[in-house]
Amino acid sequence: MKRLAVVLVLLASIGVSAQKNDGPRMRRGAKMDLTAEQMATLQTKHMTLALDLSQTQQDKLYQLNLEQAEFRKEKWEEMQALKESGERPKLSADEKFEKENARLERQIAFQGKVKDILNEEQFETWKKMRMQGKEKAMHGKKKMQERGRRG
DSSP states (O other): OHHHHHHHHHHHHHHHSSOOOOSSSOOTGGEEEEOOHHHHHHHOOOOOOOHOOOHHHHHHHHOOOHHHHHHHHHHHHHHHHHOOOHHOOOOHHHHHHHHHHHHHHHHHHHHHHHHSSOOOHHHHHHHHHHHHHHHHHHHHHHHHHHHHHHO
């Protein structure tokens, strides 16, 4: 009887520890369920909290974030349509270069517009926040690759 109780407690504790942790983070793609306006509003509020923005800065950044969100939403929908149709066009090296070059040009233009809105201290903080996010994403990507090699 004691063994049965120990086994039941052990199974219960394993079951509890194996539960998926859905904490405050959104699942991948969940942000695309939001409208562009909602995404822009959330992004602007995150920036306001981190950078202590004035109302004028908030309004200007909201417009920038809205443009970015609309563009991302449009690209997301295009990719989903391609995924559903089963058509994944194979890009040539030149097409890949053009696509990556256009992406980087958009990022440079966005950064320049943000720099015009923020003061120097806010801009430096914003750049650090972006770099930390990119480093975190790369770290997660590396972890996933390592798991794939083991499995």
